[in-house]
Amino acid sequence: MDTVLPVIDISNPTAETGQKLYEAASTLGFVYIEGSEFASDEVNEMFRLSKEFFSQPYDEKQTYAISEANRGYSCMNREVLDPTEKQGDPKEAFNFGQFQDDKAVQPLPPTFSRFEKDLADFSKKCHATCNKLLDLLAVALKIDPAQDGAEWFSSRHDLKQASGSILRLLYYPAVRNSDDENEIRAGAHTDYGSMTLLFQRAGEEGLEVLSPITNEWIAIPALQAKDSKSCPPIVVNIADQLSFWSASVLKSAVHRVKFPLHQCRSGVDRYSMAYFCHPADDTLLEPVPSPIIQSLEGEGANAVAKNGDEVLTAGEHLKRRLAAAYSWKQ
Numbered sequence: 009m010d011t012v013l014p015v016i017d018i019s020n021p022t023a024e025t026g027q028k029l030y031e032a033a034s035t036l037g038f039v040y041i042e043g044s045e046f047a048s049d050e051v052n053e054m055f056r057l058s059k060e061f062f063s064q065p066y067d068e069k070q071t072y073a074i075s076e077a078n079r080g081y082s083c084m085n086r087e088v089l090d091p092t093e094k095q096g097d098p099k100e101a102f103n104f105g106q107f108q109d110d111k112a113v114q115p116l117p118p119t120f121s122r123f124e125k126d127l128a129d130f131s132k133k134c135h136a137t138c139n140k141l142l143d144l145l146a147v148a149l150k151i152d153p154a155q156d157g158a159e160w161f162s163s164r165h166d167l168k169q170a171s172g173s174i175l176r177l178l179y180y181p182a183v184r185n186s187d188d189e190n191e192i193r194a195g196a197h198t199d200y201g202s203m204t205l206l207f208q209r210a211g212e213e214g215l216e217v218l219s220p221i222t223n224e225w226i227a228i229p230a231l232q233a234k235d236s237k238s239c240p241p242i243v244v245n246i247a248d249q250l251s252f253w254s255a256s257v258l259k260s261a262v263h264r265v266k267f268p269l270h271q272c273r274s275g276v277d278r279y280s281m282a283y284f285c286h287p288a289d290d291t292l293l294e295p296v297p298s299p300i301i302q303s304l305e306g307e308g309a310n311a312v313a314k315n316g317d318e319v320l321t322a323g324e325h326l327k328r329r330l331a332a333a334y335s336w337k338q
């Protein structure tokens with residue numbers, strides 16, 4: 009399928025790979041990666057677990073209802089990603105927080121507890137993939153080698169420290185009698201962390217990005233894998249915290265999920281999986297020591313997450329965004 013987003017092979021990354029990633033990250037903020045360490049079997053296995061979990065009765069799933077720590081099950085219409093919408097998104101989700109010593113730090117339903125180690129491995133692999141991409145971006149941003157250089161971002165994403173990183177399984181049930189082509193399944197939003205990996209399946213389309221350049225919605229289709237062993241290209245998008253850190257040079261683009269009409273009518277559900285990669289909670293969201301960013305003047309350089317005069321930490325920023333999406337009291 010044709011796509012306007014580049015597909016970047018990260019199997020043997022060079023400075024040129026980093027430059028391509030930087031170009032995509034600073035224009036649309038969305039890109040596909042291939043040559044990752046994910047095999048098609050392990051991704052399919054995660055989708056199988058997801059399907060098994062969401063097919064269970066509401067009461068069973070609701071036993072694991074989402075907490076303010078952002079872990080657990082979010083039922084239909086629970087989350088409002090676009091605060092201008094009155095109704096919640098017609099989707100379900102299950103969030104896994106960071107695993108510790110391969111154990112979940114939250115109660116798991118039997119479907120997942122039987123595969124706890126696989127889930128922990130998958131989550132860790134997502135995090136390692138993000139750190140690899142973050143190192144490439146740090147090099148492209150020419151971050152001062154005397155101040156962590158290539159590891160500037162990844163050293164702030166150490167899995168041993170508490171963070172908002174979440175592995176999320178998503179389920180958008182088909183609406184067979186819907187005639188509304190504009191029906192939105194996940195409201196327009198930007199992601200809260202530093203970057204997001206998104207796994208989607210062919211034939212279950214709907215993801216769109218609002219181009220920061222043309223202001224038009226662009227479809228982000230599921231692409232085919234290059235061979236039967238590899239997983240299909242993974243969508244990567246820049247999220248708010250990388251945008252704050254880079255004084256908006258890296259774009260946290262607005263995106264949403266629609267349900268293409270022909271798929272609603274044929275009764276196709278959509279399953280997707282996201283890994284929201286976050287820095288450690290106490291990380292300050294101030295501009296990074298990069299000559300590219302320091303040379304900016306005006307508005308861009310001021311795009312820092314602030315609370316009055318105080319620069320926010322990653323943890324504070326996340327708490328605010330979650331409170332808005334789930335109406336938690338602050």
Ligand SMILES: O=C(O)CCC(=O)C(=O)O
Pocket residue numbers: 178194199206208215263264265280281282
């Ligand atoms: O399911 C998708 O394709 C996207 C979900 C998403 O954007 C999100 O949960 O932040």
Ligand SMILES: [Fe+2]
Pocket residue numbers: 197198199263
């Ligand atoms: Fe998103």
